[in-house]
Amino acid sequence: MNDNKLLTDELKSKIVPMFESDNTGHDIYHIERTLNLANYIQKHVGGDKVVVVIGSLLHDVHRSIQNEQTGKFCEPKNSLDKVSNILDSIESVNLTKEQRAKILHCVEFHEGYTDEEKEKYSDIIEAKIIQDADKLDEIGAIGMGRHFVYGGKYKSKMWDPDCPITKRDLLDESVDDPSDIHYVIHKCYEIKNTLLNFQISKEVAQSREKFTIYFVNQFIEEWEKLNLIQEETLDKDLNKEVLWGPVNIAKAFRHGGIVCKPMYNDDIKCSNKDNEDISFEEANSTVAFLDSKAKFEVINDNKFAQEFLVQFYKEWYGIDYDSDRRLKQI
Ligand SMILES: [Fe+2]
Incomplete structure (x- = not known):
């Protein structure tokens, strides 16, 4: 079993319960399809595989917060504490400081960039991969x-x-x-x-x-x-x-x-x-x-x-x- 399979299984076991009650189309199957698409794109364009896997699996944690609470939209940036806690609990890989920062960035910006942010972050390839994968699942x-x-x-x-x-x-x-x-x-x-x-x-x-x-x-x-x-x-x-x-x-x-x-x-x-x-x-x-x-x-x-x-x-x-x-x- 390769490291990414172990990592994927470990993370899935942590997030499946979070998406059980989803009825907005952002369920665990959407997360899995986003991961599959992101892995496919990563093979063609490069980037850190571990960041792509974790970022894809955690990109919609904000939706689970939305479902748990009032149903009101929760911004991705407001899910970063919860995402950090999940990152702390991962046992199958040791994340570097840089990987951790990139994952949080991917989650925060997976829905796209404002013009100002684009200048600042346009070189984060892993975030661009997850953005594309997430959007492809809409069509x-x-x-x-x-x-x-x-x-x-x-x-x-x-x-x-x-x-x-x-x-x-x-x-x-x-x-x-x-x-x-x-x-x-x-x-x-x-x-x-x-x-x-x-x-x-x-x-x-x-x-x-x-x-x-x-x-x-x-x-x-x-x-x-x-x-x-x-x-x-x-x-x-x-x-x-x-x-x-x-x-x-x-x-x-x-x-x-x-x-x-x-x-x-x-x-x-x-x-x-x-x-x-x-x-x-x-x-x-x-x-x-x-x-x-x-x-x-x-x-x-x-x-x-x-x-x-x-x-x-x-x-x-x-x-x-x-x-x-x-x-x-x-
Ligand atoms: Fe998504």
């Missing part, structure tokens, strides 16, 4: 899933056919996104084109952007075909739906947000039943439910749910994930 199939869950929970509009997506929406930060679909395409465009630090991160973003554009185009086409005129009414019985295209996939995630069902819980079996058409209530996550539905889409010659899941699993398990293996299980 693609997982980013859309996370946002639809949020949209269901906070009752935003899923799509507004009276507001076509324009280039101005993509470029103008001052314009509020009128729907979830506007948001996901806007966020993807913004992150890929303006917020990433490294070329390798932009390459990851490019494939996620391609899938997001595909999803949104199919969504709008399907919406028009189904002649859905206004905001969807969230059908309590999702199990009766027959077409598992983008509109119902978005609805399923939103419904998961309303009833607090996990987006995905990393259980490869996906449900308590194997190879059966499980109901939304029986599924242990929204993705487990979609996985079950995707098998039946083969009969209808509709591959969209499968394409969505392949992209989702690839993003969840890492860049090098063998999607063919997962495909065969669908």
Whole structure:
């Protein structure tokens, strides 16, 4: 077992309980995906591996403080005492003073820099890596899933056919996104084109952007075909739906947000039943439910749910994930 595996396991055992009650999309799985992406970027651009591992695993401690307390946003800088205490308790590595300072910096500035700070800290490569990894998890199939869950929970509009997506929406930060679909395409465009630090991160973003554009185009086409005129009414019985295209996939995630069902819980079996058409209530996550539905889409010659899941699993398990293996299980 290498040192980083020992370190990762040790730190995960310390932070898992802190994120158990998270319902903001910043759960332990987001932390793990951020770590995977950060390790991938670090391999290409360099930087201190130990700082990247610890900084990634602790970057959202401020979210756990927010969840423990009033739900009010806690600034990353206000989590530094808690992060320091965790650093003090690490046994698997001996951190140097410099590493410690860098980790605290990564946590404090993982959401980005102000212009003033940029001048001061622009040479901290590990912080830039964690910023990119954290942002990449906001886009693609997982980013859309996370946002639809949020949209269901906070009752935003899923799509507004009276507001076509324009280039101005993509470029103008001052314009509020009128729907979830506007948001996901806007966020993807913004992150890929303006917020990433490294070329390798932009390459990851490019494939996620391609899938997001595909999803949104199919969504709008399907919406028009189904002649859905206004905001969807969230059908309590999702199990009766027959077409598992983008509109119902978005609805399923939103419904998961309303009833607090996990987006995905990393259980490869996906449900308590194997190879059966499980109901939304029986599924242990929204993705487990979609996985079950995707098998039946083969009969209808509709591959969209499968394409969505392949992209989702690839993003969840890492860049090098063998999607063919997962495909065969669908
Ligand atoms: Fe994060």
